Amino acid sequence: MLINQLNAKFRLLVGSAALSALVISGVPAWAATPADTLVEAFAIDDVITLDPGEAFELTMGEINGNTYDKLVRLDINDPSKIIPDVAESWTVSDDGLTYTFKLKPGLKFASGNPLTAEDVAYSFERAIKIDKSPAFILTQFGLKPDNVTEKAKATDPSTFVFTVDQPYAPSFVLNCLTSTVASVVDKKLVSQHVVDNDYGNAWMKTNYAGSGPMKIRDWRANEILVLERNDNYHGTKAPLNRVIYRHVKESATQRLLLEKGDIDVARNLEPNDLEQVVKNSDIKTTSAAKGTIYYFSLNQKNANLAKPEVREALKYLVDYDAIGEKLIKGIGEIHQTFLPKGILGELDEKPYSLNVAKAKELLAKAGLKDGFSVTMDVRNGQPVTGIAESVQQTFAQGGVKLEIIPGDGKQTLTKYRARTHDIYIGQWGVDYWDPNSNAETFTSNPDNADTGTNKTLAWRNAWDVPDLTKETKSALLERDTAKRAKTYEDLQKKVLATSPFVLLFQQTEVAGIRSNLKGFKLGPSFDTNYVFTVSK
């Protein structure tokens, strides 16, 4: 016998191995998540700071929407409308320059400190003075470090007065005030953590000082983010005690966890995993259109791409139907205008479809009967790589030879921002929930010189459009909301017809959830993916 040849040491070894095998099989596997906790698997690696004055990432938008209050919020049932949050009511002066907000009575932060207009003013001041990426959402109203305490101030503990520099459309001002950067922070708490006059920024990167329905208990980058119910919240208290976001990047892994019941919600399921999970009766899916648009754009510095006929021809050389059915099924819907569905002024028109004959005709008119060669910078990853390959094939049908240059995300973006690309494929998500966010980038280009500092998408593609720039600006000052919406419709039609932007689809966010969850709903924007309404 083999075992007889082994010495005592080795027998011990085999014995301990067998023992550990026994132990493994004896360990119980956890079947369900705790009843008072919502557990989500979510790729949260884009979170780089918790500070609302600095955060500008999609996931953080969601966390912020659940943990911080603003003066006003989007109505998730109709996101083109605004509802009160800590503000009870507000008025706009006749000249359109002064906004006066009355706060609800008895507000408190999670820390227990009272929330007053003083805190609101401080929040504006620190956002302007720390001057991080999202600060422009407030500075566009004329706020500067030297005037912010005057322009955004508390006149008494329950009254906050905000003065803007031009008579903007009220819808524009209020929409901007729903964004993360306008979150109300706990002045007293933050002040205790100020270092070198940084308005608590270093501390706030990893800590919480808000008053929302949930509070942030812990964040470990690329690992976990834990929210807890805030019992001091002014509105309806959250039914669950806590919400845990686990960083799980792989779609297949998320699916396993969901099927096993170790998580309640899987947020990054890819089309093939989605198809499979719905076969399980304990799992359902929910989805919502989001404010992100995918497009490719033609650099006008390229002589061929600058011809209007070529711009139009290429819009006919895309197989939108095939892309919609195969490449973005479940994660997007074909969309050809620059305003996403759900935003004020949206226009649902899809005039383009694959039409090779028409494209050839247009190319011939441009003097490019035999086609031409062109490159496209494509970030590694789906769905853009698949779309680029599809476009490569349909371009070839029209005689246009497309070379795909794959690259890392930051690399293709660096090239795009330097305007050295031919064609760039990418996406644009709204910065704040107002039509101006996208209009400003697609249709405005104040200085088309290479030295221009306003790197809008129009600038990046060297599309010099003084008229559209003017029209975009005028929409900002249109105080009649209906008329304002009309202007955006007009802008979208013009972009559709003449622009170097080939708009492809609007992103749909989809989640797989356990059937026992109640009230889980993805909102119209990332900031409105509320978890504080969920119960089990």
Add this chain to the structure above:
Amino acid sequence: MTTTETQLEARRSGAWASGLAIAIGRFVLIGAITFLGLLAVTFFIGRVIPIDPALAIVGDRAPAHVVERVREEYGLNLPLYEQFFIYVKGALQGNFGNSVLTSNPVMTDIRRVFPATMELATFGTLIGTLFGVPLGVLAAVKRGSLIDQIVRLIGLIGYSMPIFWLGLLALLVFYAKLGWTSGPGRIDVIYEYTFTPITGFYLLDAVLQGNWDAFWNIFSFIILPASLLGYFSLAYISRMTRSFMLNELEQEYIVAARAKGLSETRIIWAHALRNAAVPLVTVIALSYANLLEGSVLTETVFSWPGLGLYITNSLQNADMNAVLGGTIIIGAVFIAINLLSDLLYQALDPRTRAR
């Protein structure tokens, strides 16, 4: 023991000690040079890739003046050599800068992610060694037999199977279907409130706190990825053990031992393996060092918050401080393990001591 023998013994151990000191000194020197080279190469590669580091820090949407300010704050507008000098100066004082992605000092991050990787790698290497060495010995002894074929097949599969696929499969079988182990992650979320990491080695922490529920929970999580890594190192270790053993079994001293009438068990385990152990230590140490780099794919599949995932993620986001810090740690680990295996070498092989 006579006086001369004692003196001889003392002199020999003295020589050994000074030999050791020289060895360590040499390693420190080589280590320092390697470090500097590593730093320089990583730093300059990080700066010449066509990615704007300011873009990585503030993102695509930041207004021009914010980008400019960040460029200035981070010294990105200075000449490259000056940036490098500043970096090295900071690094010597233990300041590796802040990670853009996590907002923490890079060293704080690494202190958090490295224990996760190390715990997994240690466990994996343990499994690989405990099973791989005996299997390799068996295969060598029974050369050409069915056992030998099976061991070699196991080794071949371990060599050629993509870990990513095998990881998912293991999850599917042992977690989803059989329910023997826990799924991806390090610990169940219900322990988020009762278990606080101290050292970052969760198993150890649980023992220190006497939290046995947590211990078994952590164990049920780590066992699957560790077994997987263990399998891969087993494949390597068993193959190497087999070939070292085959070499030893052909030596004359084996024939002599047999002639002396020693039992086969004693010949194999006490004599042949003892000699094969010397090169084997290097093999095991190298495989351990490889695992310590962080197995990116395993960490991805099992959502294991380790070093491999950290560096990959930082690299993809052009978070150069984190990449540099991580590279230095890996370099340090490699050098430390090399030193350690050399010392073990000396302990195992008397000839290296005598010299």
